[in-house]
Amino acid sequence: MVDTKTQETVREGAIYGQITALGHEQLVICYDEPTGLKAIIGIHNTVLGPALGGTRMWNYTSEEEAITDVLRLSRGMTFKAAISGLNLGGGKAVIIGDPKLKSEAFLRRFGRFVQSLGGKYITAEDVNMGTQDMEFIAMETKHVTGLPDVKGGGGDPSPVTAYGTYLGMKAAAKKAYGTDSLQGKKVAVQGIGQVGKYLVNHLIKEGAEVFITDIFEDKLQKIAKETGATVVDPKFIYDIDMDIYAPCALGATVNDETIDRLKCQVIAGAANNQLKDEEKHGKLLLDKGIIYAPDFLINAGGLINVYAEYLGGYNRDLAYQQADKIYDTCVSILDKSEKENIPAQQAAIETAWNRIQAMGKVKLSH
Ligand code: NAD
Numbered sequence: 104m105v106d107t108k109t110q111e112t113v114r115e116g117a118i119y120g121q122i123t124a125l126g127h128e129q130l131v132i133c134y135d136e137p138t139g140l141k142a143i144i145g146i147h148n149t150v151l152g153p154a155l156g157g158t159r160m161w162n163y164t165s166e167e168e169a170i171t172d173v174l175r176l177s178r179g180m181t182f183k184a185a186i187s188g189l190n191l192g193g194g195k196a197v198i199i200g201d202p203k204l205k206s207e208a209f210l211r212r213f214g215r216f217v218q219s220l221g222g223k224y225i226t227a228e229d230v231n232m233g234t235q236d237m238e239f240i241a242m243e244t245k246h247v248t249g250l251p252d253v254k255g256g257g258g259d260p261s262p263v264t265a266y267g268t269y270l271g272m273k274a275a276a277k278k279a280y281g282t283d284s285l286q287g288k289k290v291a292v293q294g295i296g297q298v299g300k301y302l303v304n305h306l307i308k309e310g311a312e313v314f315i316t317d318i319f320e321d322k323l324q325k326i327a328k329e330t331g332a333t334v335v336d337p338k339f340i341y342d343i344d345m346d347i348y349a350p351c352a353l354g355a356t357v358n359d360e361t362i363d364r365l366k367c368q369v370i371a372g373a374a375n376n377q378l379k380d381e382e383k384h385g386k387l388l389l390d391k392g393i394i395y396a397p398d399f400l401i402n403a404g405g406l407i408n409v410y411a412e413y414l415g416g417y418n419r420d421l422a423y424q425q426a427d428k429i430y431d432t433c434v435s436i437l438d439k440s441e442k443e444n445i446p447a448q449q450a451a452i453e454t455a456w457n458r459i460q461a462m463g464k465v466k467l468s469h
Pocket residue numbers: 229230231260261262264293294295296297298299316317318319322337351352353354373374375402403405406
């Protein structure tokens with residue numbers, strides 16, 4: 104007989120509680136003593152295809168934080184692939200620790216863990232992981248994308264991500280202002296890393312007034328000098344006079360504390376999981392009349408790029424053509440949100456789920 108009380112206790116634990124709530128298929132905990140590698144691979148859903156998602160390396164303050172991150176990120180990948188029309192499932196990996204720990208052995212050991220999953224999970228770059236790291240991983244597994252272009256890969260996916268984010272921002276601007284022109288719009292870009300810096304270039308080119316912030320002062324000064332963007336202290340980014348807030352650093356920056364401070368009409372950025380609490384904060388934005396361009400939809404350019412690589416015979420023009428569709432998809436999601444009076448994130452998730460369910464039935468049919 105099953106002891107339901109014990110089962111309940113287990114279900115309420117940090118891991119099964121979250122997996123049950125978010126609907127994951129598998130969570131893989133990896134450890135390698137000689138290199139000190141501690142990695143967690145989250146496989147959310149593989150109905151549409153193998154779970155593809157980048158590996159993030161971060162100095163998490165606790166294991167719980169890392170697990171929560173990998174679970175939320177891998178779920179986001181499921182929706183991202185589905186809404187972008189890709190035949191991929193959702194997965195993600197996190198490596199716990201200081202990026203300085205990375206070495207050839209460390210990365211190759213991680214590659215072996217990826218290989219052990221037999222193609223169910225395919226990795227790529229994410230925060231603190233670059234194309235060179237992917238090369239080491241590729242020495243141990245073929246289930247890796249984001250290789251340098253000189254090695255036949257798609258190279259750094261960030262420019263395609265930035266392009267898609269820019270298009271999503273334009274689609275959201277169209278909804279908010281009746282025109283998708285960003286000329287003269289005050290846009291605050293939080294985080295000028297790989298994606299943020301390319302996004303700033305698109306915005307400046309279109310004549311937007313761009314404000315930038317980052318935790319690295321030297322980076323800020325360099326980009327400000329190159330582009331003419333105005334530097335803002337990271338502490339004050341939510342308070343400045345802006346039309347559009349573009350989160351391009353880490354997730355959960357749209358929360359109880361920041362929503363009251365943000366005076367913008369549009370939120371559109373590249374960061375994953377921007378809403379700290381998807382339901383609560385999605386609804387708050389809807390009530391406040393702030394147009395929110397769903398993160399997993401508009402930052403899908405990078406996934407689209409690595410998917411092009413995964414299919415073989417990588418062609419950057421084709422990746423950009425596929426990324427072009429982000430504009431129309433974003434317009435239709437924002438229309439659905441308005442028509443049904445539901446948060447845009449919910450409208451996007453529903454659309455993604457509909458595709459997964461429909462394709463799941465196709466796969467089961469004879
Ligand atoms: P990155 O590490 O190159 O850039 C992030 C930047 O944010 C860094 O410059 C960092 O210093 C800065 N930052 C960190 N904390 C900050 C804070 N509190 N305030 C201001 N700045 C801060 O990463 P990236 O590749 O540019 O990705 C940015 C975001 O977009 C991440 O959330 C990532 O998951 C997401 N994303 C990236 C891609 C891609 O193709 N690179 C694709 C999809 C989503």
